[in-house]
Amino acid sequence: MSLTTTSKSFEATSIAIAEEAFLTRFSDTAMLSIPGTMLGSDWARRDVSLAEAKHLLMGPAAEACDRVWAMIARNARRDGGDWSLAAVGMAAPMLKRIAAGACAKFDGIRQDDLAAEVVAAFLSHLAVVDLERAGILVRLRWATWRATVKVALANTEAPAPYSFIGSMPPAMPCAHPDVALARAERADVITRAEADLIGMTRLDEVSLAEAAECLGITANAAKIRRQKAEARLVAFLTGQPIPTRKDLKHARVRSTVNSVSLAA
Template sequence: MLPRNCPGITADSMPLDVVRSAFTWLTTGPHPVSVDGRLFDGFPDRWVRLDEVRDLLLRRTCPQNVRDAVWTHLVRLARTEGATWTVACAGIALPALLNVASKLTARFADDPSDIHSSVLTGFLTELAAVDLSRPRIMVRLRWAAYRAGHAALREALDTPVPSAGSFTSASPPAPWGHPDFVLARAVEAGAISSSEADLIGLTRLEKVSLAAVAEQRGASYEATKKARQRAERRLVLYLRDDVDTVSPNTSGSGVQGCERQPDASTHTSSPDVPAPPSSTTPEVPRCA
């Protein structure tokens, strides 16, 4: 999938470390891989090295339409020319992928390699299929990476583990309430669709205005508002049913601060749940 013959890559390297090393290899030396900055508004009037492209996209001042134009260009190159540009896309998205992997494995005490690998696989799979005619390409690539990593995490946590003194099956941990986890689990359970999770995630978690999302989707504000209301009603019903099934005595679950704490598990290093992201909490940039 990605080259492993680059300097700094060993057999024990984590999948995202492989991406980092391969991307560094592409951006160093006398002939670094670059894109023509003249193709994009606000970019330098010259060939721009890939790591500089990444940094420009991560700037808060970079307009969304420019981000989408650059990602459209990069994804098309990855689809038509293959390996080099696939690595380029993964490397430019690396800050977001690392953020996703870190969030998923923050309380996971076992080897996180499979989860990191699933995050990368989810991104690369979506890279081949993402609709380039719709806006916020990187947001949708990130969600695909998150869903794949989350599925791998759930599989790891749901695997029975030996109890002390015997090999009887231990109970899987109860679901946790981080907003991104909640949406991913709801999609996995079929309570809401991926499109509806994107709508809730963009407007509730990413703080994109409902009017902006409606315009992006080519729908009216009222239609988009009603679509979100319907999705959130199903999400609430799913969460209520989930709480009753898992822990009848636990109150509160869901997005926007209505969370519950997980049971202690031999898979996790701490029963604490990571705090939901906020505008005042510093973190690695989520997406470019």
């Protein structure tokens, strides 16, 4: 698919169309619904429409997010159709942010085509995401973002500048940070899990606490793991000797990733 620029709003893309269809079809319990018990005691005596559940999951019932998304994913895998549409409709605000973020970071992308790629990536990962681990939607968001970036990189000549957040050495010539993470991973400087941790918390605004929950470790362990991985990453990108895991085992490694741009 060729991606070229256009001024079209994301309100006219496949994501918005799916969201509108979702609200039209699933605003009452006649089509699809979830047991109110999934959302807590306040809704335990009735079924809840998916449109209402979408609203509730943004508020007091947010702790029920994993239960609801596990149900939606299982039904989408088994039945497809309406449940797949429901999944896209439920996730539409997140998907719009992913598409808009990719457009902001890359030149030469047509928004409607990119939005279609975002939906495809989301549904692809919905089919395989581990439903037994916490943070289902966070992991879906990150996986969809990574897939979207790959499409954007494949269809644009020059990504827009982007910087990591944190404190770090002097800036250097920049390519997209996902490319730098991929290079470091291929060179065995960082692992895939470490690349995901850095990407989630530095690029996708996922908190360390959320990332730690996804990885099944404590927030402090996630912080230490990220610090050590970033020390190796920055050394790799700046041409310095790469500290070994043994070197870093007892070292107090400060986070070095800030506003530096990552070299291609």
